[in-house]
Amino acid sequence: MRRILERIWLPGDMIPNEIDLAEEFGCARATVNRAMRALAEEGLLERRRKAGTRVALNPIRKATLEIPITRLEVEQRGWAWRHSVLERAETLPPVSVASRLGLSDDVEMLHVRSLHYADNHPFLYEDRWVNLSEVAAIRDVNLQAIDANEWLVQNTPLTKGDISFSAANATKQEAELLQTSEGEAIFVIDRTTWNGDIPVTIVRLAYTPGYRMHTEI
């Protein structure tokens, strides 16, 4: 790592193989392998069998985003969290939702709209659809007492997720709920989650204006 950061080994350079490095550093080959694997996972090296190891040309440093439970995210900032369920209905999904989940639009799903507060200020407006045929047990959950996401994470196997981040102008409804004005720029997360190949839930999270998602590399 030092040699890469100090540009002794330049991007694109081949570096010695594991056996030679082990000899140079006076350690076992397994130790070299462990170190190199870690550097490759960080994106600093590119490794291929037979072809050898080279310093990554585009050190695409991977930022890891933690996808937190809203309650914890709010509480970590020192605010009091609460949320309020605006709507809870078992109903037919719009085609856009059904098709994105690969489900038929003539089977009822659970539709939950809720508003999360931080210290009594609107923080996040959540619009969620849940696949009832996969998570029937959620019918009996008091979603006012526990956030749907928190319940799902703790009670359903979730193996795969698809997340996208974007910006959107607040609709009139969103503006009213988030106590801002129509057209204000809103940070939006759209997330779809599967258990294996079975879609579990799709949710749109619209954050209060000024929200920033933060990470380090």
Next chain:
Amino acid sequence: MRRILERIWLPGDMIPNEIDLAEEFGCARATVNRAMRALAEEGLLERRRKAGTRVALNPIRKATLEIPITRLEVEQRGWAWRHSVLERAETLPPVSVASRLGLSDDVEMLHVRSLHYADNHPFLYEDRWVNLSEVAAIRDVNLQAIDANEWLVQNTPLTKGDISFSAANATKQEAELLQTSEGEAIFVIDRTTWNGDIPVTIVRLAYTPGYRMHTEI
């Protein structure tokens, strides 16, 4: 992993120690360690010496975001990339920039504003300040020929980065550059990068309306 996903081991459960697992699976302890370390890095397990290993209570599944070079991001979508430098000046930074970098505001920095295109449509407006005392060599670089970010990534050690994502309403200037209307919601990335403790560059990336950043977990 199977036992966690199939909820045989529930969130919060302690799981057997490495020696017992090695015996159960008929493998060496090092192999168990390797597997458990991988699961811990994915966020499925929490490990502490002496305290043991437990299934993560909040499977904060970590999404890894790749921070790509804009040229590659555009080209990967099958579009032709080009960019055009709007301004290039060695000048004193505004206090906001200097203070966020922890630099004095009476030392000149390089200010570069540029517009990236995808298939001749405006894609990204970039406003960047570079610490010339750390990266003097960039004075002689033809930034019209290579994107500043791409040059920096390949020619400067960058050890630490701070990234935030947010939504903003397009200013009049941004709207004109991105060929949209004032107030349109814009996806914004603010990134500050250091080499060790020395700040290297700070940049604001304003994406074309409708831009989505995407990842999977």
Next chain:
DNA sequence: AAGTGGTCTAGACCACACC
């Protein structure tokens, strides 16, 4: 004090990708 995970070793065999 003691038990846990963290790390390392020396050796072995394997799988893949390039020749």
Next chain:
DNA sequence: GTGTGGTCTAGACCACTTC
């Protein structure tokens, strides 16, 4: 074919943290 990384083993000692 052959050289590379990928993986595994059996054993050892270490470091941390909880008891």
